[in-house]
Amino acid sequence: AYAPAQLLRLAAEEPDLINQVTCWQTLAASLFARWRGQPRAPVSNSEVGWTGMLNRRNLTWDEELVRRVGVDPRHLPTISDYAQALVGLAEPWASKWPELAKTPFFLAVGDGAGANLGSGCSDNTRIALTIGTTGAMRVVLPNESQHGEHSPGEAGMLHVPAGLWSYPIDSNRWLVGGSLTDGGSLFSWLHENLAVDDTDALLAAAAGIPSGAHGLTILPFLRGERAPGWATEAALTISGISPATTAAHIFRAAFEAVALRFRLIYDRLRPLLPPNTEIVASGGALHENRLWRQILADVLQAPVHLIDVDEATSRGAAILALQALGFPLPPDPPTVHTALPDREAGAIYAHALSRQQELYDRVIGSTQLQQVELPG
Numbered sequence: 547a548y549a550p551a552q553l554l555r556l557a558a559e560e561p562d563l564i565n566q567v568t569c570w571q572t573l574a575a576s577l578f579a580r581w582r583g584q585p586r587a588p589v590s591n592s593e594v595g596w597t598g599m600l601n602r603r604n605l606t607w608d609e610e611l612v613r614r615v616g617v618d619p620r621h622l623p624t625i626s627d628y629a630q631a632l633v634g635l636a637e638p639w640a641s642k643w644p645e646l647a648k649t650p651f652f653l654a655v656g657d658g659a660g661a662n663l664g665s666g667c668s669d670n671t672r673i674a675l676t677i678g679t680t681g682a683m684r685v686v687l688p689n690e691s692q693h694g695e696h697s698p699g700e701a702g703m704l705h706v707p708a709g710l711w712s713y714p715i716d717s718n719r720w721l722v723g724g725s726l727t728d729g730g731s732l733f734s735w736l737h738e739n740l741a742v743d744d745t746d747a748l749l750a751a752a753a754g755i756p757s758g759a760h761g762l763t764i765l766p767f768l769r770g771e772r773a774p775g776w777a778t779e780a781a782l783t784i785s786g787i788s789p790a791t792t793a794a795h796i797f798r799a800a801f802e803a804v805a806l807r808f809r810l811i812y813d814r815l816r817p818l819l820p821p822n823t824e825i826v827a828s829g830g831a832l833h834e835n836r837l838w839r840q841i842l843a844d845v846l847q848a849p850v851h852l853i854d855v856d857e858a859t860s861r862g863a864a865i866l867a868l869q870a871l872g873f874p875l876p877p878d879p880p881t882v883h884t885a886l887p888d889r890e891a892g893a894i895y896a897h898a899l900s901r902q903q904e905l906y907d908r909v910i911g912s913t914q915l916q917q918v919e920l921p922g
Contacts, residue, residue, distance in 0.1 A: 548598035553615040569621050572597075574654030581651075583636025590628040590653035595713030600625075605717055627716045628653040629870035652867055657859050658684055658723070659715040664862030665828050665855055666878030672824045673815065675842070675850070676858075677729035677831040681804060683811045684723030686715065687818060707814030709774025715866075722818065724773025724811035730831030732766050732782075732800055740793045751794035752801070753837045757844060757891040760795035762786040763901045764803035765909060774810050777910045785905055801838045805845040806899050812846050827852045828879075839883070844891035845899075855879035 556564050569586045571579065578587035594600045594607070599615075601608040605625060612619055631650030634640075640647050662684050667674040673685045706712045712722040742748050767780035784796070816823075825842075827850050832839055843850040855861065858879075868875055 550598055550611060550615050553617060557616050564616070567621055569623065570617065571623055572654065575623055578632055578651060578653075581635050581639045582632060586623050587632065588624040588626045588630060588653060590655055591625050591714045591717065592628055592655035592659060593653070594625050596656045600713070602712075605714065626653060628655050628866060629716060631870065650871075652870055655715060655863075655866065656713055656721065658682060659686075659713075659721050660859040660862030660866065662686055662721060662862065663715075663865045664858035664860065664879075665826055665853060667826050668865075670819050670823065672826050673812075673819070674723075675808065675825050675827045677804070677827075677829040677838070679729060679731045679734075679831075681726035681729030681808065681829075682723060683725075683808055683815070684721055685815055685819065685823075687720045687722055689714070689718050689720055707774075707818070709776065710811065710814055711773070722815065724814070726766075726804065726807055727770050727772050728766055728768040729804060730829070732768050732804065733797070733831060733835075735768055736793075736797060736800055740796065742793065748794055748797060749835065749837055751792070752798040755794060755798050757841075757888075758802070758894040758898050760786075760791070760799050761788065762791065762795060762799035763898070763905050764799050765902065765906055766800060766803040766807065771910075773807075774814065775906070775910065780910050783905065783909050798837075798841075801835075801841050802845065802895065802898060803902065805838075805842045806895065806902050808842065809845050809895075809899060812848075825850050826881075828855055828858055836883070836885075839885040843885035843887045845895045847887045847889070847892040849887065850885045851881045852883040852885075853879040854882045 553564075571586060572589055572593050574593065575587040575589045579585060591600065591605045595602075599608050599611050600606075607619065607622055607625065609619070612622065629652060631652055633648060633650050635643060635647050661676060661682075662668070662674045663686075665674045665676075666672065667684070668686055670685055670687050673683060675681075675683050706722060710722060710724045712720050714720050736742075737745065763785045765780065765783040767777070768782045771777040771780040784799075812825075825846060825848050827839060827842070832852060839850050839852060865875055
């Protein structure tokens with residue numbers, strides 16, 4: 547849950563605990579403060595954006611929201627760009643880590659920001675698509691208000707697409723995207739509960755089924771829905787099962803269903819992007835699953851470039867540190883496979899998306915998503 551909901555719960559259920567707080571800190575800021583022997587440490591605007599309590603116009607605490615959740619503003623940490631380095635360690639840390647005594651420590655950022663940069667998706671020409679246990683599609687956008695003749699507070703506002711989220715990487719860049727609760731987790735759950743013995747044979751059988759020919763429509767919400775509808779209580783729904791349905795049918799339909807949810811995110815991002823933006827894919831669920839990569843390309847009607855990268859988030863954190871220090875950056879991770887879209891399959895999946903939306907409306911109900919604003 548975002549911080550406002552957590553703080554309201556604490557205020558209602560544990561008011562005495564709230565009254566004992568002298569400074570609110572994120573975990574990273576708490577560690578920084580402890581290592582440096584200080585009572586508090588600054589927090590990056592990226593982390594504050596992640597909490598949901600950031601004033602997006604001027605990158606400060608949202609005063610109205612702070613007041614509504616009952617937090618004393620004097621107990622909130624200072625907000626800075628991640629690149630504001632903290633140098634120096636207090637004892638016993640200086641003795642334990644002498645090699646770090648003069649090393650700059652940069653403020654923490656949201657893990658999605660690190661994953662994007664670590665994947666080589668550092669601007670709006672490349673979208674990062676990741677499927678591990680969960681799924682996400684994210685893009686880095688410039689904060690144009692930092693480059694114009696006006697200050698951020700006077701700038702116009704860029705609409706964040708309905709149902710998606712955004713938070714700053716720093717004062718010059720924002721991360722905008724959407725996430726799925728279930729990606730590879732759905733494959734794992736089906737694999738276990740359908741008692742699959744031979745995964746390779748199953749995937750080969752699923753690949754032999756023509757696009758959309760299984761007769762199934764799936765809402766792939768094993769643990770609720772995030773973007774774009776945020777129906778947190780939604781459940782996995784499979785419609786169209788018949789005596790002819792096989793495990794391969796269900797697996798293929800599940801891959802397609804997740805890809806269709808990515809299409810909804812992609813369609814919301816595209817108005818913010820230049821033409822021919824690349825889709826860069828990574829994640830353990832995709833590396834050994836050529837079929838899923840091809841389905842994604844067909845559903846999105848765009849090439850999907852699989853990259854070879856280990857620990858993209860950690861790599862991105864290193865890149866952020868190099869940028870802050872002004873050091874040269876490493877090359878982008880290499881592309882190891884590209885799935886090209888099939889136009890006929892794309893037309894089939896356009897109808898499949900309509901069927902999925904019809905099922906969604908019947909089972910979950912239509913939602914009216916509101917636009918939110920982002921500096922730009």
